[in-house]
Amino acid sequence: ETGVTQTPRHLVMGMTNKKSLKCEQHLGHNAMYWYKQSAKKPLELMFVYSLEERVENNSVPSRFSPECPNSSHLFLHLHTLQPEDSALYLCASSQHSAGLGTDTQYFGPGTRLTVL
């Protein structure tokens, strides 16, 4: 595997379910990101992890819970979601962990989530 991978690619869940999204980067990067991409809205940054520590949380509801066990893996745990949470969830990674705005972020293919 190369680049950034995400599993599953598609997920359908009920509002009472608990599920997790997984992201893995094979680039040796230090920072990882979760984004939400909804129809007709700009990409929304949800969480940022740098060297396995959460450094940003953009007022995301607590029904989304991130986890970064090491610099290569990032999870997004989901519980009691709402239909409006249906979206494409994108994971990204970048090289540096020191606030360099020049970093290129490398994106995974995303998980298409549908909440019934």
Added chain:
Amino acid sequence: AQSVTQLGSHVSVSEGALVLLRCNYSSSVPPYLFWYVQYPNQGLQLLLKYTTGATLVKGINGFEAEFKKSETSFHLTKPSAHMSDAAEYFCAVSGGGGTSYGKLTFGQGTILTVHP
């Protein structure tokens, strides 16, 4: 605070015609600017970025963009469109040194359609 405005949510061109996708930004610090492309069912891929130095930036697949500080613009161009250029294009701004971990603010995206 930063923001990005992409003028035109849909742009349609004929194969071989000039592609022009418009992006204007607002930033309180010298910006770093990015263009990403998203093909159907895929994540975002970097086309090009401006950090410092030459204001005309060349990217992959024949695309280029020019940073114009006086106009706060970073328009994306390609002299001759190809069918394979059909995708959604995102302009993004990062706030430069001191920005938290390469935080990107994205525009709403422009869908490019290429007609034969």
